Amino acid sequence: MSARLDIVIPVYNEGPNILATLGSLRDNVRTPMRILICYDRPDDDTLTTIDANRAMLQGLHIDYVRNPGRGAHGAVMAGFAASTAPWVIVLPADDDFNGGIIDGMVAKAEQGADLV
Numbered sequence: 001m002s003a004r005l006d007i008v009i010p011v012y013n014e015g016p017n018i019l020a021t022l023g024s025l026r027d028n029v030r031t032p033m034r035i036l037i038c039y040d041r042p043d044d045d046t047l048t049t050i051d052a053n054r055a056m057l058q059g060l061h062i063d064y065v066r067n068p069g070r071g072a073h074g075a076v077m078a079g080f081a082a083s084t085a086p087w088v089i090v091l092p093a094d095d096d097f098n099g100g101i102i103d104g105m106v107a108k109a110e111q112g113a114d115l116v
Helices: 015-028 045-052 071-082 099-110
Strands: 005-010 033-039 062-066 087-090
Touching (some): 015 045, 033 045, 071 087
Parallel strands (some): 005 033, 005 087
C-alpha cells in the first residue's frame, strides 16, 4: 500500500502525549498514510515511548526523520523534505482530537480545493 498522505509530526519530548495522538490516527484515518515523527535529538522521549509501544501501534507506518537543525520549524521542514505522498498534513504531537477530520481534508484536496 502506497501512502496517499504523509502526516508530519514535529516532536520534542512528547512521550506523555504521542500515544494518544497516534491512537487517534490509527482509529480514525482510513486514507493510506505514513506518519513522519520529526525530532531533533536522539534522546527525545517521544522515540522511546513509540518504540516501547509498537505492539499497540500495529498497523501504523511510522518513520523517524531527524531534523538536521533545531526547533519546530526545522522539524516540519525536514518532514516536508522526507515526504513522498501527494498530500501532507502537519499535526501537533498532542493533537488527539482532529484525527476524525483528516479523511475529509484529503477528500477535499483530491476534489481540487485550493486550501483545506
